[in-house]
Amino acid sequence: MDEFSYAHRNTSGADRWNKPNIPPALQAVRESAFAREIPVAGDGTLCFLMAQAAAVRPKNILELGTAVGITAAALALTCPYANITTVERDENFYAEAVQNFKNLGISPRVSAICGDAGEVIGRLEGPFDFIFLDCAKVQYVKYLPRLKALLSCGGILLADDVLIYGWASGEAEVPKKRKMLAQHIEEYLAAVTDDGELITSVVKIGDGMAVSVKR
Ligand SMILES: C[S@@+](CC[C@H](N)C(=O)[O-])C[C@H]1O[C@@H](n2cnc3c(N)ncnc32)[C@H](O)[C@@H]1O
Numbered sequence: 001m002d003e004f005s006y007a008h009r010n011t012s013g014a015d016r017w018n019k020p021n022i023p024p025a026l027q028a029v030r031e032s033a034f035a036r037e038i039p040v041a042g043d044g045t046l047c048f049l050m051a052q053a054a055a056v057r058p059k060n061i062l063e064l065g066t067a068v069g070i071t072a073a074a075l076a077l078t079c080p081y082a083n084i085t086t087v088e089r090d091e092n093f094y095a096e097a098v099q100n101f102k103n104l105g106i107s108p109r110v111s112a113i114c115g116d117a118g119e120v121i122g123r124l125e126g127p128f129d130f131i132f133l134d135c136a137k138v139q140y141v142k143y144l145p146r147l148k149a150l151l152s153c154g155g156i157l158l159a160d161d162v163l164i165y166g167w168a169s170g171e172a173e174v175p176k177k178r179k180m181l182a183q184h185i186e187e188y189l190a191a192v193t194d195d196g197e198l199i200t201s202v203v204k205i206g207d208g209m210a211v212s213v214k215r
Contacts, residue, residue: 015042015043015044018043018044018046018047018048019043019047020043020046020047020050020074021050022046022073022074022077023077023104025103025104026070026073026074026077026104029068029069029070029073029100030070032068033067033068033070038067038068038093039067040067040068040070040071041070041071041074041134041160041206042206044205044206045160045205045206045207045209046070046071046074048203048205048206048209049071049074049075049132049158050074050075050078052130052156052158052211053075053078053079053082053130054078054079056129056130056155056156057079057081058079058082058128058129058130058155058156059081059082059083059129060082060083060085060126060127060128060129060130061075061076061079061082061083061084061085061128061129061130061131061132062084062085062086062087062121062124062126062128062130062131062132062150063075063084063085063086063087063131063132063134064086064087064117064121064131064132064133064134064135064143065087065088065117065132065133065134065135065136065160066086066087066088066093066094066097066112067088067090067093067097068093068096068097068100069086069096069097069098069100069101069110069112070100071132071134072084072086072097072101072110072112073100073101073104073106073110075130075132076101076104076106076109076110077104077106079130082109082130083109083110083111084109084110084111085110085111085113085124085128086110086111086112086113087113087114087115087117087120087121087135088112088113088114088135089114089115089116089117089135091114094112094114097112098112117135117136117139117143118139118142118143121143121146121147121150122146124150126149126150126151126152127150127151127152127155128150128151128152128155129151129152129154129155129156130155130156130158131147131150131151131155131156131157131158132158132160133147133157133158133159133160134159134160134161137161137162137164137181137184137185138180138181138184138185139184140159140162140184140185140188141184141187141188141191144188144191144192148195148197148198148214151214152214153214153215154213154214154215155213155214156211156212156213156214157192157198157210157211157212157213157214158209158210158211158212159188159192159209159210159212160206160207160208160209161185161206161207161208161209162185162188162189162202162207162208162209162210163202163204163207163208164185164207164208165178165207167182167185167186168182168185168186168189168208169204169208188210189202189210192210192212195212196215197214197215198212198213198214198215199212199213199215200212200213
């Protein structure tokens, strides 16, 4: 078995091999966001997202949680024929994202919406073949039925941060005041893994990503 033992080694050092292939202008936006401690995708998450998008080649992408537009822009640049709808409730982030989309020359393909994701998804028309869920984690499970309805058959739904703080993986105890959040994340994971219409894999990338494909 010795020659196969590499398969069980911790791969957390893998991030040094995750190097997002993005233009310098977008990297500058990331560095500015990191410097201001805006919670945007790290290298591992961004590479994973871009690799998934490159494989799926979606035409219509939905993102919930724009922040300043980094993942939306990375998806737009990875998928040059895709239209992207991205939703952000913070007005300052939204305004900054819109400016970033202009500067990156992708505005014609990006529909940025300022509003609450729960309200916006109720009035969006699908189908979307790629959905990236990256906003209020406590709401993921509540959004799931609508997101499933908006997702095309064969479409992919990626939910970020599902293993945050090691709660859902059982690696860390949930602090008392975060029990509600942890419970909602677990409910989301249970819902996507038990759903016969979805094929789900939970991967340890960044703070954990649930990848669900609609049959
Ligand atoms: C983790 S950040 C998104 C990061 C972004 N996807 C990236 O990596 O470039 C989450 C964002 O979701 C927004 N957000 C949280 N709850 C929301 C809601 N209910 N509706 C819309 N946006 C929300 C926050 O304001 C924040 O900017």
